[in-house]
Amino acid sequence: MAHESDLLKLTLTPQAEQRLGIRVERVGEGSAARMRETSGEIVVPPFGGGVPTGSTSNLAQIGASQAVADGEVARTQALLRLARIAYGRADALVKEDAGSVRSRDEAAAGLATARAVADAARVQRRLLGPSVGAMGNQATLWVRVPVFGTDVGAGERDRAAVVRPLGERAGAPRSARAVQAPPSANAVAGTVDLFFALDNRDRSYRVGQRVAVALPLGGTDAGLSVPTAAIVRDIYGGEWVYRRTAPNTYVRQRIEVASVAEGRALLSRGLERGADVVTDGAAELFGIEFGTPH
Numbered sequence: 354m355a356h357e358s359d360l361l362k363l364t365l366t367p368q369a370e371q372r373l374g375i376r377v378e379r380v381g382e383g384s385a386a387r388m389r390e391t392s393g394e395i396v397v398p399p400f401g402g403g404v405p406t407g408s409t410s411n412l413a414q415i416g417a418s419q420a421v422a423d424g425e426v427a428r429t430q431a432l433l434r435l436a437r438i439a440y441g442r443a444d445a446l447v448k449e450d451a452g453s454v455r456s457r458d459e460a461a462a463g464l465a466t467a468r469a470v471a472d473a474a475r476v477q478r479r480l481l482g483p484s485v486g487a488m489g490n491q492a493t494l495w496v497r498v499p500v501f502g503t504d505v506g507a508g509e510r511d512r513a514a515v516v517r518p519l520g521e522r523a524g525a526p527r528s529a530r531a532v533q534a535p536p537s538a539n540a541v542a543g544t545v546d547l548f549f550a551l552d553n554r555d556r557s558y559r560v561g562q563r564v565a566v567a568l569p570l571g572g573t574d575a576g577l578s579v580p581t582a583a584i585v586r587d588i589y590g591g592e593w594v595y596r597r598t599a600p601n602t603y604v605r606q607r608i609e610v611a612s613v614a615e616g617r618a619l620l621s622r623g624l625e626r627g628a629d630v631v632t633d634g635a636a637e638l639f640g641i642e643f644g645t646p647h
Contacts, residue, residue, distance in 0.1 A: 361605040363595070363638055370601060376633035377597050380624050383578020388515065388567040388612050393498040395562040397488045398550070400479050404535050405495055405548065406488060407561060416485040422478040429471040436460070436467035488560055494553045496529050497537070498566050499544035512569040514549045518558070519565055527552065529566075567613070577620045581613060583632045585639040594624070595631040595638050603631060603638060 365373070396407035406415065443460035446452025483491065496516055510531045517526035529549035537546035549566075551558065558564070583594050592610055595603040608623030624630070631638060 362598075363603045363605075363642060365601050365603070367601060373634045373637045375631060375638075377629045378580060378583070378632045380577050380579055380626060380628045380630060382626070383576065383617060383619055389504075389570055390612075391498060391500065391566050391568060393496040393516070393549075393564050393566040395551070395558045395560055395564060396495050396497045396548075397482055397491060397560055398493060398495045398532075399535065400482045404537070405497060406482055407497060412485050415481060419478070419481045419484060422474070422481055425474045426471075426478050429467070429474040433464075433467040433471045436464040440464045490556070492552070492554045494551050494558055494560070495532065495534070496549045496551050496564060496566060498547045498549065498568065499539060499542065500547055500568070502538075502543055502545050505545050505547075510547075514569065515567040516549070516551055517565050519563060526567075575619075576611060577624055577626060578617050579608075579620065579624070579630055580632050581616055581618050583630045583635050584608070584610065584618060585635050592623075593639075595635050596624070597629040597631065605639075605642065 365375075394407055396405040399405050406412075440457070440460040440463070443452055443457040447454055447457045482488070496514070498514070513528040513530050515526050516529045529551040532548050532550045534546070534548040537548075538544060539546075547568075579594060585593050585595075587593065592608050593605050594608055596606045598604050606623060609621045611619045611621040613619075
């Protein structure tokens, strides 16, 4: 009967190694900034002191409110133009000694009132944010990250968080700077929302998208480090590397990742110093072992 470890072993010919482009790296010491892994949601930044727009927002209601507000802005602008004309006429009559000062003062008061109403309409429209159709085209989006109230003080708010999309073929992580936002919390879950501004000029992220977020905690952790390219994950989320135990022989070994930063993973357990792990070709070995084409 085969030993259990033999089930995780792969033996390749030199030709197969060359064809797969296998490369290995020796495990060594590393360090990484302390980060807390959590999740977040892409939302639309507020405008004019409003609130962010996310997946829980009623877009139909927002769109209807925006249409009403746009109409109110147009109406007040028209009234403002009429008030300016009325004041100009009253002022011209006074200068020609053909009108009363009282009429000019009343026109001036009407102009001031119209200007105040128009300003209020514009502010109310800004509170509703960009049009629903343009929400996904913002060059900068926000990431809403709910954290437990007891953990709010543990993070370093002056440092950027690291955001990356979910999924096996996710794109490269990018930094997101902390921003001040209107107070937001969930009393039922006991969480407080933190917000981070994310550059989205390449339109990689969409409103409502869930993302992985690494929050900076301050300080550093030290331990064994491997490239993130060496790590493969099974369907249950288990993390593995392929360790070279002999020439042309590789064994899949379970690991636990403590943190990830700048293309390297800091391990909490699973390997010892000096082990050789596959970097280039790890995904191909995983495909060979489980019959998945790559």
